[in-house]
Amino acid sequence: MTKKDVLQIGMIGLGTVGTGVLRILEKNGEEIRHKLGVGLEVKRIAVRDPHKPREIEVDPSLIVDHPDHVVNDPDIDIVVEVMGGVDLARQAIARALENGKFVVTANKDLMAQHGLELLAIAKNQNRNIFYEASVAGGIPLIRPLKNSLAANHIEKVMGIVNGTTNYILTQMSCEGKEFSEALAEAQEKGFAEADPASDIEGLDASYKLAIIAALSFSSKIDMKDIFVEGITNVKLRDIRYAQELGYAIKLLAIGEETEEGLQLRVHPTLIPADHPLAAVANEFNAIFLEGDAVGEVMFYGPGAGSLPTGSAVCADIMDAARCLQHEVENGIVEATFGTKKVVPMEKQQSRFYLRLKAKDEPGVFASLATAFGETKVSLDMIIQKRSDAETAEIVLVTHGVSEGNFQKALDTIEAMPAIRSINAILRVIE
Amino acid sequence: MTKKDVLQIGMIGLGTVGTGVLRILEKNGEEIRHKLGVGLEVKRIAVRDPHKPREIEVDPSLIVDHPDHVVNDPDIDIVVEVMGGVDLARQAIARALENGKFVVTANKDLMAQHGLELLAIAKNQNRNIFYEASVAGGIPLIRPLKNSLAANHIEKVMGIVNGTTNYILTQMSCEGKEFSEALAEAQEKGFAEADPASDIEGLDASYKLAIIAALSFSSKIDMKDIFVEGITNVKLRDIRYAQELGYAIKLLAIGEETEEGLQLRVHPTLIPADHPLAAVANEFNAIFLEGDAVGEVMFYGPGAGSLPTGSAVCADIMDAARCLQHEVENGIVEATFGTKKVVPMEKQQSRFYLRLKAKDEPGVFASLATAFGETKVSLDMIIQKRSDAETAEIVLVTHGVSEGNFQKALDTIEAMPAIRSINAILRVIE
Incomplete structure (x- = not known):
C-alpha cells in the first residue's frame, strides 16, 4: 500500500445511520482531513431502491443497486455497512474483506451472531472490522x-x-x-x-x-x-x-x-x-x-439516532483510514477469543423483589416467612399494605439466592391456600 | 525497528501511581501479553531515594537514583514518567524522546504547561507521548x-x-x-x-x-x-x-x-x-x-487513586507497545494545534446566583429590582426570607448576562443604603 491523498469509501445502505454518516462527512470533512492527514470521499452507495426519495441530497452517479458494486470496486478502500439485516450484510462484509478492504459496520445483529467469524476472515486478510456503532450508538464503548x-x-x-x-x-x-x-x-x-x-x-x-x-x-x-x-x-x-x-x-x-x-x-x-x-x-x-x-x-x-450513530461510524472510518495511512495492515488488537463456561440461569444468584396478594388473616405472614425460611431464602425488606377488606398486598425483597432455590420457594408459596396471587417477580442488584 | 518478544519499560517515579502500574503489570501481565502479542518488562525504576521503604516489593537491582539512567538506557523502549513536578520531568521526557523512546506520562501540570512543546519534540522524533492518566485518572477521556x-x-x-x-x-x-x-x-x-x-x-x-x-x-x-x-x-x-x-x-x-x-x-x-x-x-x-x-x-x-490511574498509564503503555509492534513510528494523531481566540472573562455570559441581606422595609425589593433592570440584568428566580426582625435574606437568580454587566449591577446594589451585605455570588448553568 502506498499513502494516498484521498481514501475512497463505499457505503452499503442509506437509511437513518447512513444519512448521518454522509452529513457528518460533509459538515466536518475539513476537520477530519486535518486530523487524519488524508481526505475521505464517498465513491459509491449501494441501496435497495435507487429511486426511493431520500432525506439527503446525493449525487445520483454514486448510487448503485447492489452491494456487489461496492465490495468489488477495486478503488474502494473502506466499506461501510449500514443497511442492517444479517444474511446479505454478512455476505457483503465477507466479500469486502476478501477483496482486501477495511470494513466498518453498525450492525449489532450481525456482530452478535457472526462477529467472530467475520473477525477471523479479517485477520486472515490482514484487515479489520470496526463496529463501535453496533452497541450504544454514539457512546464510545468498543474502543x-x-x-x-x-x-x-x-x-x-x-x-x-x-x-x-x-x-x-x-x-x-x-x-x-x-x-x-x-x-x-x-x-x-x-x-x-x-x-x-x-x-x-x-x-x-x-x-x-x-x-x-x-x-x-x-x-x-x-x-x-x-x-x-x-x-x-x-x-x-x-x-x-x-x-x-x-x-x-x-x-x-x-x-x-x-x-x-x-x-x-x-x-x-x-x-x-x-x-x-x-x-x-x-x-x-x-x-x-x-x-x-x-x-x-x-x-x-445517546444510544441511537442518525448523527450519534453516524458519529461512531465516522470514528471507525477514521480508524480504518489511520490503519491504511500508517500501513498497519492488521489492526486487530482483540485477544483471541476463548470459550468460557457459562453459569446456567438456575444457578445464578439474584436478589428478588416479589409482590403478592394474601388473605388478610392472622398467621399468613408467619407461614409465608416459614416457607421462605425452609427453602433457605432470607428476607431483606418487607412492605405489607391492606388491599381490600380481606386482602393484604405484600412486597418482599430477598437476600441473594439462586434462581433455582427461589423457584422452589415460589412453588411452595403458590401452593399455600392463603396466597391469592403472585403479581410481580423482579430481580434486584446493589 | 524489528519486532521484539518483550518490550522494556523504564519508570521514573514510584509513588502512588507508579506502585499501581507495577501491581497491574504483575497481576494482569499474562492477559496483557495475550492482547498485545508482546510481553512488557520493567527494566529500571528511577526514584529520588533508593533506600525509602516502599509499599510494594521491587527487585532492588531495578532501582536507580536518577532519571538519566532510565532515559539514556538504550534497551528501554517505553519511558513511563510518574514522578510529577514540572522541570525535572520535562527534561527527562524531552531526553527520552530525543533518545527515540515512546513516553507515557500521568503529569497534568507538565502537560498543561508544556504539553505542546513535548508533543512537537515527539513528532520530530517520530515518537509519541501518551497522557491519558494526566486527566481524570482511570476514566478514558484523552483517547x-x-x-x-x-x-x-x-x-x-x-x-x-x-x-x-x-x-x-x-x-x-x-x-x-x-x-x-x-x-x-x-x-x-x-x-x-x-x-x-x-x-x-x-x-x-x-x-x-x-x-x-x-x-x-x-x-x-x-x-x-x-x-x-x-x-x-x-x-x-x-x-x-x-x-x-x-x-x-x-x-x-x-x-x-x-x-x-x-x-x-x-x-x-x-x-x-x-x-x-x-x-x-x-x-x-x-x-x-x-x-x-x-x-x-x-x-x-474514579479520577484518582493508585490502581485507577495505573489503569490509564498501563493502557497508554499498551498503545505505545502497539506502535512499536506495528512499526508505526509516529503515532501522533492530534490535529496540529492552532491558536484560537479566547473570550475575556468580563465578556463571557453567565447566569448568576446572588444571596444578600437587606433591610426588611417597604420598597427595598423594588429598588433592588430597579437597579438590576437599569443595568439590563433580568431576574429569573427569587426567594425572600426573613432573617431577623429587621433584615430579609434575598436570593436571586438572573438570566444570562455578561460578567462585566453583572459586575456593574453589583456595584450599584452594593452602594444602596438598604443593602446590608452581599453574601454569595455563584454562577448557574442549565
Whole structure:
C-alpha cells in the first residue's frame, strides 16, 4: 500500500445511520482531513431502491443497486455497512474483506451472531472490522474496551443499552404512566418502532450484551446462553414500590465473570436510586463497567439516532483510514477469543423483589416467612399494605439466592391456600 | 525497528501511581501479553531515594537514583514518567524522546504547561507521548477525544475533574456539613492533601481543563486564559438554597467554543438537579461533552487513586507497545494545534446566583429590582426570607448576562443604603 491523498469509501445502505454518516462527512470533512492527514470521499452507495426519495441530497452517479458494486470496486478502500439485516450484510462484509478492504459496520445483529467469524476472515486478510456503532450508538464503548481499559480484567458490565425501553420506564417512573400508555407515546415520538417486540422483549439488548461480553471477557458468546426477560410485565405499581424501597427499575444487560463462569442476562432490574445508572433517563443509554484496576466507570450518551450513530461510524472510518495511512495492515488488537463456561440461569444468584396478594388473616405472614425460611431464602425488606377488606398486598425483597432455590420457594408459596396471587417477580442488584 | 518478544519499560517515579502500574503489570501481565502479542518488562525504576521503604516489593537491582539512567538506557523502549513536578520531568521526557523512546506520562501540570512543546519534540522524533492518566485518572477521556469522537466538532466540555472538591461538596450537600468540616474529613480519609490549596482553589482543575480544552478545540491553551475560582467560599446555606431552586452545586471546569472565541473557566456552579453531572458523588469524576454529531456524552469514574490511574498509564503503555509492534513510528494523531481566540472573562455570559441581606422595609425589593433592570440584568428566580426582625435574606437568580454587566449591577446594589451585605455570588448553568 502506498499513502494516498484521498481514501475512497463505499457505503452499503442509506437509511437513518447512513444519512448521518454522509452529513457528518460533509459538515466536518475539513476537520477530519486535518486530523487524519488524508481526505475521505464517498465513491459509491449501494441501496435497495435507487429511486426511493431520500432525506439527503446525493449525487445520483454514486448510487448503485447492489452491494456487489461496492465490495468489488477495486478503488474502494473502506466499506461501510449500514443497511442492517444479517444474511446479505454478512455476505457483503465477507466479500469486502476478501477483496482486501477495511470494513466498518453498525450492525449489532450481525456482530452478535457472526462477529467472530467475520473477525477471523479479517485477520486472515490482514484487515479489520470496526463496529463501535453496533452497541450504544454514539457512546464510545468498543474502543475503550479494546484500548483504554485493556490493562484491566473486566469483572462486570451492566448496561442500559436499549433507548426504547429506557424511555418507557422513565415515563412510567416520572410521569406515572402505565406501560401501554408509555409505549404508545414512545412510538409517537419515534423512540419505539411500530413493531416494538425486539426492544420491549429484551432481544435487542441481548444482542448488544453478546457483543459487549465477548470483548469484556475475551470469550465467544452464544446468544442462547443469555437469559432474556423484557419489560412488558413491569407495572407502574412495582415502580412505585421500588421507589418506596429506594430503587429505580431499569432494563439492564448484565455480564459478569465469576469463579463459576460467565453470567449473562437481560431483565428489568431494581437498582439503588443513587446508582449512576439510575439517573440515566429517557432514550439515553449508559454502560457501567467494573475493572480490577480502574474500579467503576460509566459511559453515558445517546444510544441511537442518525448523527450519534453516524458519529461512531465516522470514528471507525477514521480508524480504518489511520490503519491504511500508517500501513498497519492488521489492526486487530482483540485477544483471541476463548470459550468460557457459562453459569446456567438456575444457578445464578439474584436478589428478588416479589409482590403478592394474601388473605388478610392472622398467621399468613408467619407461614409465608416459614416457607421462605425452609427453602433457605432470607428476607431483606418487607412492605405489607391492606388491599381490600380481606386482602393484604405484600412486597418482599430477598437476600441473594439462586434462581433455582427461589423457584422452589415460589412453588411452595403458590401452593399455600392463603396466597391469592403472585403479581410481580423482579430481580434486584446493589 | 524489528519486532521484539518483550518490550522494556523504564519508570521514573514510584509513588502512588507508579506502585499501581507495577501491581497491574504483575497481576494482569499474562492477559496483557495475550492482547498485545508482546510481553512488557520493567527494566529500571528511577526514584529520588533508593533506600525509602516502599509499599510494594521491587527487585532492588531495578532501582536507580536518577532519571538519566532510565532515559539514556538504550534497551528501554517505553519511558513511563510518574514522578510529577514540572522541570525535572520535562527534561527527562524531552531526553527520552530525543533518545527515540515512546513516553507515557500521568503529569497534568507538565502537560498543561508544556504539553505542546513535548508533543512537537515527539513528532520530530517520530515518537509519541501518551497522557491519558494526566486527566481524570482511570476514566478514558484523552483517547475518546482523539478517536471515538474525532469526527465531531466539540462544542462544549464540562467536567468534575477534581475528586477532593467533589467529595467536599457532596458531604456538604448530603450530610449537611460546612466547608471546613467536610475538608477536615476529606483529609482524614485521604481524599484531600495536607495542603489542599491547589485542589480547593481550583488550580488542579484548571490544569486538567487546559489539557481537555486543547484536545477538544484543537487549540493551544494558555493557563492565564482560564478563569479560576475555587470552592472555599461555598456555604452550606447556598447549597440548601440551590437545592430549593432545583440545583446542585459542583466545581466545574468548563470549556466552550462560541462564535466569539473560546470560553475557559473553573468555578463552583449551580447545575440542574437532573443533569447527569449532578449525580456524580464524592471522589468520583465525570466529563460531559457536547459534540455536533454525537450530542451529549459523559464519561464517569474514579479520577484518582493508585490502581485507577495505573489503569490509564498501563493502557497508554499498551498503545505505545502497539506502535512499536506495528512499526508505526509516529503515532501522533492530534490535529496540529492552532491558536484560537479566547473570550475575556468580563465578556463571557453567565447566569448568576446572588444571596444578600437587606433591610426588611417597604420598597427595598423594588429598588433592588430597579437597579438590576437599569443595568439590563433580568431576574429569573427569587426567594425572600426573613432573617431577623429587621433584615430579609434575598436570593436571586438572573438570566444570562455578561460578567462585566453583572459586575456593574453589583456595584450599584452594593452602594444602596438598604443593602446590608452581599453574601454569595455563584454562577448557574442549565
